Amino acid sequence: MNKKSYGKVNEDLDKERKKCTFNTTELTHLIEGGEEKTKERRELEDFFLSDPELNDIGAAGEYTSHVEKYQEAIRKSCILFKKIQDWQSYKNCGSSVDMYQSQSSNNLVNNNSKQVSNDSVTENELAKNKQYMVNIYLEYRSILGGTLGSAIMKDGMPFVVHYVMFIPALVGQGTLQQQAYWISRAWNCEIICTYAQTELGHGTFIRGLETTSTYDPATEEFVLHSPTLTSYKWWPGGLGHTANYALVMAQLYTNGVCHGIHPFVVQLRDEETHMPMPGIKIGEIGAKLGMNGTNNGYLGFDHVRIPRDQMLMKNAQVLKDGTYQKSPGDKLAYGTMIFVRVAVVRGVAASYLAKAVTIATRYSAVRRQSELKPGAREPQILDYRTQQYKLFPAIATSIAMFFSAKWLWDIYNTVTHELDEGRLEQLPELHAMACCLKAVCTADAAVAIEECRRSCGGHGYMTCSNFPATYGMVTAAETYEGENTVLYLQTARYLVKCWHLTKSSELPATVQYLRKATSRRKPWINSLHCLAEAFEQVAAGLVEVSASKIDVCSKKGMAPEDAWNSAAIQLVESAEAHCRSFKLNTFINVIETNRDLSPELRKVLTQLCELYAVFWVLKKVGNFLMYSNIRKEDVKSLQDWQYALLISIRPNTVGIVDSLGVGEEILGSALGAWDGKVYERLFDASNESPLNKKPVDDSFHKYMKPFLKSNL
Ligand SMILES: CC/C=C\C/C=C\C/C=C\C/C=C\CCCCC(=O)SCCNC(=O)CCNC(=O)[C@H](O)C(C)(C)COP(=O)(O)OP(=O)(O)OC[C@H]1O[C@@H](n2cnc3c(N)ncnc32)[C@H](O)[C@@H]1OP(=O)(O)O
Numbered sequence: 001m002n003k004k005s006y007g008k009v010n011e012d013l014d015k016e017r018k019k020c021t022f023n024t025t026e027l028t029h030l031i032e033g034g035e036e037k038t039k040e041r042r043e044l045e046d047f048f049l050s051d052p053e054l055n056d057i058g059a060a061g062e063y064t065s066h067v068e069k070y071q072e073a074i075r076k077s078c079i080l081f082k083k084i085q086d087w088q089s090y091k092n093c094g095s096s097v098d099m100y101q102s103q104s105s106n107n108l109v110n111n112n113s114k115q116v117s118n119d120s121v122t123e124n125e126l127a128k129n130k131q132y133m134v135n136i137y138l139e140y141r142s143i144l145g146g147t148l149g150s151a152i153m154k155d156g157m158p159f160v161v162h163y164v165m166f167i168p169a170l171v172g173q174g175t176l177q178q179q180a181y182w183i184s185r186a187w188n189c190e191i192i193c194t195y196a197q198t199e200l201g202h203g204t205f206i207r208g209l210e211t212t213s214t215y216d217p218a219t220e221e222f223v224l225h226s227p228t229l230t231s232y233k234w235w236p237g238g239l240g241h242t243a244n245y246a247l248v249m250a251q252l253y254t255n256g257v258c259h260g261i262h263p264f265v266v267q268l269r270d271e272e273t274h275m276p277m278p279g280i281k282i283g284e285i286g287a288k289l290g291m292n293g294t295n296n297g298y299l300g301f302d303h304v305r306i307p308r309d310q311m312l313m314k315n316a317q318v319l320k321d322g323t324y325q326k327s328p329g330d331k332l333a334y335g336t337m338i339f340v341r342v343a344v345v346r347g348v349a350a351s352y353l354a355k356a357v358t359i360a361t362r363y364s365a366v367r368r369q370s371e372l373k374p375g376a377r378e379p380q381i382l383d384y385r386t387q388q389y390k391l392f393p394a395i396a397t398s399i400a401m402f403f404s405a406k407w408l409w410d411i412y413n414t415v416t417h418e419l420d421e422g423r424l425e426q427l428p429e430l431h432a433m434a435c436c437l438k439a440v441c442t443a444d445a446a447v448a449i450e451e452c453r454r455s456c457g458g459h460g461y462m463t464c465s466n467f468p469a470t471y472g473m474v475t476a477a478e479t480y481e482g483e484n485t486v487l488y489l490q491t492a493r494y495l496v497k498c499w500h501l502t503k504s505s506e507l508p509a510t511v512q513y514l515r516k517a518t519s520r521r522k523p524w525i526n527s528l529h530c531l532a533e534a535f536e537q538v539a540a541g542l543v544e545v546s547a548s549k550i551d552v553c554s555k556k557g558m559a560p561e562d563a564w565n566s567a568a569i570q571l572v573e574s575a576e577a578h579c580r581s582f583k584l585n586t587f588i589n590v591i592e593t594n595r596d597l598s599p600e601l602r603k604v605l606t607q608l609c610e611l612y613a614v615f616w617v618l619k620k621v622g623n624f625l626m627y628s629n630i631r632k633e634d635v636k637s638l639q640d641w642q643y644a645l646l647i648s649i650r651p652n653t654v655g656i657v658d659s660l661g662v663g664e665e666i667l668g669s670a671l672g673a674w675d676g677k678v679y680e681r682l683f684d685a686s687n688e689s690p691l692n693k694k695p696v697d698d699s700f701h702k703y704m705k706p707f708l709k710s711n712l
């Protein structure tokens with residue numbers, strides 16, 4: 001997007017802003033978690049985007065080659081990550097990072113070994129490590145996630161997995177000594193790392209991974225090996241040509257016994273020359289639908305030896321003689337995936353959808369098309385009811401996502417703190433919620449972004465609208481970090497278990513509705529509370545149907561796995577319904593518990609919350625007729641309600657998207673700029689095409705002219 005000034009704001013957009021009935025800053029603060037947070041976010045954006053080396057947004061990267069794109073992404077990553085360090089000293093927010101640095105420089109590392117003395121490492125420091133993770137997330141979420149990072153590198157960053165996965169994996173799975181050594185090196189970017197779990201043959205079924213790590217007690221080393229083509233690591237971000245270390249998930253063998261997958265830090269490239277280490281076969285996997293800046297790679301091992309202390313041993317351990325000591329919880333090695341799923345809900349789904357709705361809404365206020373009434377001025381396309389039906393539910397969905405993401409982040413912090421104290425009771429609930437929220441939010445964001453693109457007609461198809469890169473980023477998140485169907489099935493597994501417990505024990509907060517939902521049968525009235533109840537009835541009804549289908553199949557003699565597979569479609573639906581019910585309740589809770597909300601904002605939020613709910617009832621009306629109080633004769637009144645909500649939300653639509661706080665550089669769109677100078681920006685963007693540099697392209701003389709002549 002061009003940074004040039006085009007003068008006054010478009011008249012229509014200006015009028016839209018003037019008629020907004022609520023204070024947009026109040027909504028921005030609510031979404032971001034308070035005035036202070038908004039201030040910090042703006043300061044952070046200014047710090048990075050005022051750097052001309054990073055903020056060259058008009059530089060039409062879409063016309064460069066695959067190699068040039070990668071090289072540019074690396075150039076910017078190096079500047080960006082240097083600036084992250086500068087920012088950290090500027091804000092003095094790295095005290096717990098300093099703790100790592102002082103530990104490693106105090107020569108905790110003995111004789112080139114990373115297995116270090118335990119003396120100076122205390123429980124207190126463990127708590128600091130956790131705080132450190134929280135700091136990273138909060139400080140860098142905006143940089144690495146959907147906002148700043150994507151403005152600077154639209155096609156993704158080759159260093160992202162280093163921060164988003166390698167460091168979190170170290171915190172979750174390394175001993176304090178391993179953290180002291182590896183995190184300080186990774187944090188200082190002395191090394192760049194990736195997270196290598198997925199293989200050519202297996203991504204979802206991680207118990208089926210084939211890479212082996214066999215302990216050799218004679219040398220106190222592990223031997224990493226790729227026994228088959230399908231065992232090659234495949235996909236890790238930054239693996240192709242960027243990372244020189246990887247956290248590799250491999251099947252651990254000691255004394256001839258396989259103990260399942262465990263994490264190992266492996267050097268991939270020489271720290272000086274960057275050449276692959278002996279026995280390492282490495283490359284990039286090639287061009288993708290999107291995220292072409294992330295340098296996803298492949299990796300094979302030919303009997304590569306690493307020291308014993310490069311297995312991360314916070315949970316399970318291998319002693320010098322090869323004795324295996326089990327982890328207190330066999331799923332603790334999966335903790336990094338929970339962290340990223342939690343991060344994706346806000347950092348990717350909510351943030352990218354906020355961008356898309358801002359672009360499409362501003363454009364729809366500026367764009368005028370067709371004749372609604374003969375002879376009258378062409379209307380703003382935002383006035384077409386069909387356009388409102390495309391955009392307003394997407395806006396409501398984006399706001400609902402921000403609220404659920406906040407809840408998820410808070411429970412993630414509580415549960416990880418409990419895990420450090422050896423308490424695992426809330427882990428299943430966190431896992432279930434992280435799975436379904438990641439799946440519903442990324443899926444909804446992808447569908448809504450595509451709807452936003454279509455709502456901008458032909459211009460939405462242009463790269464300079466920024467819809468293509470935005471969609472490419474979000475649709476990737478439907479697959480990575482757990483393919484969405486697979487994640488729904490994880491949540492469903494938890495729901496069916498809880499269903500069987502409804503009569504006998506206390507249920508965790510998010511599933512308490514299972515006990516009461518199906519017994520309620522009141523007449524329907526159009527109200528938020530009746531809607532919330534109906535959502536719970538649908539979720540409970542679907543869980544009940546799934547559980548009984550499994551029972552019926554089992555009674556017919558089916559194996560439990562086949563019975564599960566027979567019910568899988570209903571199981572996925574039940575997990576989705578559970579998540580939508582949770583999102584609605586969270587939205588209502590925000591409105592009801594924030595007592596200081598101004599009446600104007602409360603009114604707008606209530607309208608958006610109602611629209612979110614009514615939209616989904618009508619989308620899934622079959623389920624609501626089957627399992628909730630809603631009857632066929634109520635559907636018409638719900639349709640009327642939805643229609644009325646579109647009309648009430650209309651005057652505030654531009655104000656609502658302005659409140660999402662997405663800055664110009666972050667939007668990066670000719671269609672969505674604050675000033676609404678859509679046509680000027682589209683025209684200038686077209687003139688950046690290299691084909692427009694000469695009046696006649698060389699191909700005319702080389703191919704077309706001889707061809708035309710031959711036809712004379
Ligand atoms: C600082 C950062 C800030 C901001 C950044 C923001 C956004 C990020 C931006 C961009 C992202 C960039 C790059 C993306 C990088 C993507 C990286 C990856 O994709 S890494 C690879 C991820 N891979 C997966 O997610 C694999 C999915 N598969 C699985 O999770 C599992 O294999 C399975 C599907 C759960 C099945 O495993 P398994 O067969 O072993 O398990 P069971 O089904 O038998 O279940 C056993 C039992 O365990 C429980 N369970 C499963 N998983 C977990 C878990 N993670 N945690 C806790 N518990 C778990 C399960 O519920 C069962 O419980 P039971 O019923 O037996 O009690």
Ligand SMILES: Cc1cc2nc3c(=O)[nH]c(=O)nc-3n(C[C@H](O)[C@H](O)[C@H](O)COP(=O)(O)OP(=O)(O)OC[C@H]3O[C@@H](n4cnc5c(N)ncnc54)[C@H](O)[C@@H]3O)c2cc1C
Nearest residue numbers: 195196197198202203204235236237476480481482483485
């Ligand atoms: C952009 C991107 C970045 C990535 N980055 C990384 C990375 O940094 N590190 C890393 O290790 N990996 C990474 N991955 C890999 C990613 O985590 C996997 O692709 C993902 O977990 C899905 O696994 P899969 O590819 O094996 O899909 P599959 O499991 O083969 O899925 C194919 C189909 O089979 C279905 N299916 C599979 N199992 C089941 C089941 N049990 N029940 C019902 N249906 C099932 C799925 O629903 C899907 O429809 C990345 C992927 C992408 C796209």
